[in-house]
Amino acid sequence: MKFKLIILSFLFVLNLQAVITVEYKSGLASGLINTETIDSLDYFNVYELNKVFKAKIMEDVPDQRLKVNMFGEQLIFLLESSYLIHKSELYNFTYDIVQKDGKYLIPVTLLKRIIPEIFPEKITVLDDKIIADNPSDNSIKTIVLDPGHGGKDPGAVGFSRKNFEKDIVLDVTHKLKKILEENLDVNVLLTRDIDEFISLQQRTQFANSNKADLFISIHCNAHRNEKIDGIEVFYLSTAITDDARAVEALENEVVYKFEGGEEAVRKYDDLAFILADMAQSEHLEESYQLGMKLQSSLVGSTNGFDRGVKQANFYVLRGAFMPAVLIELGFISNKEEEKKLIKSSYQDKLIDSMFQGIRDFKFKYDKMQ
Ligand SMILES: [Zn+2]
Structure with missing residues (x-):
């Protein structure tokens, strides 16, 4: 019984700490996206996109939107939905965004399916890895x-x-x-x-x-x-x-x-x-x-x-x-x-x-x- 409990908590910890690896085409040291599981679905905090893609994230609470700028383009997430808008096209990542402890959690389906569709030249998914272009430098120049x-x-x-x-x-x-x-x-x-x-x-x-x-x-x-x-x-x-x-x-x-x-x-x-x-x-x-x-x-x-x-x-x-x-x-x-x-x-x-x-x-x- 005790043994079973240990295995269970081990799995639980494993699950909590799951990561998705991002490898850059240029050979830059790879980045990691932390994920967490809620009701057996995998999510990641939207700010992870800043870590790996240098995306800029702005919360627009009055309009219930989350604006994400990456690779020089804007993605507009509609909060409490499973939709984002890019260049006036609507994309559905199937599961709703979850707001938890002040964080915006996005379903991993976005990374695996939608992001590669929006940036086919820049991002591809290989097994459990994401292969990406170097994030663009958006500093003020x-x-x-x-x-x-x-x-x-x-x-x-x-x-x-x-x-x-x-x-x-x-x-x-x-x-x-x-x-x-x-x-x-x-x-x-x-x-x-x-x-x-x-x-x-x-x-x-x-x-x-x-x-x-x-x-x-x-x-x-x-x-x-x-x-x-x-x-x-x-x-x-x-x-x-x-x-x-x-x-x-x-x-x-x-x-x-x-x-x-x-x-x-x-x-x-x-x-x-x-x-x-x-x-x-x-x-x-x-x-x-x-x-x-x-x-x-x-x-x-x-x-x-x-x-x-x-x-x-x-x-x-x-x-x-x-x-x-x-x-x-x-x-x-x-x-x-x-x-x-x-x-x-x-x-x-x-x-x-x-x-x-x-x-x-x-x-x-x-x-x-
Ligand atoms: Zn003047």
Whole structure:
């Protein structure tokens, strides 16, 4: 009797600790996926996909979804179901996802049957082993900096009427590029290198076609009330507060003024918005995190007035297929802030804090990959 019990518990332990081996085609040391058995079905924790395929996993609790990015493609799991969506195709892995102790357990049928079907070139199953391509390196490597305005579009005009937003942000962006490239293993591209006009759409298109991992648009603010000052960072959404709406109107004004008026606006609205909104919504959480890092670092080092991290509906952020934010470094319509913004020692402070914010975000983001 005692002997039987020992055998039984031995089997039980064996079962609990079952693993699936992942061998990489390149000969990289193999990875292991831990599985557990519930009601005689084998499951694995979705985070095991991060371990072996460097998949990025995001929980979307309100929408009851689990988003998994692997090999540069997105799989959307519908919680409490046995379905996932990939490129608008529905795949059924037969058994429902189980939520247990805060973990999402996926049936092993996904690994054995569905994943090889979705990535036939990259993953094959051989007996009890999975043979896979090396996981792709998704760390942040390319950053696009976007100095706002330029050429015929001066952007905000200073209290003194002598300084223009387009010039200040171009200086700042040049210096930020240098410090980023010197200190991080990244390639930094600018949407404009000189004083020239570029449409808002061209800016995000530039970031997308260069496969940028981050898009950072840099601006100075203006307000008809010259007392208003402070620093704020925006990420995309349909505008929420009146204040955010005012800044949004200011930054979007370029479309009316310089890109063909009403007709151009309609083009942005109809053609770009639906797709663009989808593109950004995937990155909202990351954009928010990047915004938080930038804002706290900027306010911390300059003692500037903290206007917060806000959501607004900027044309220039729509259509970016990567985390994207818009920074307002300060109000040049405010006499004191204008004086500071043109001083190179103050600009250096801003640049250093933007560098720190980007660096902190990159370190956190890369670790998640
Ligand atoms: Zn601007």
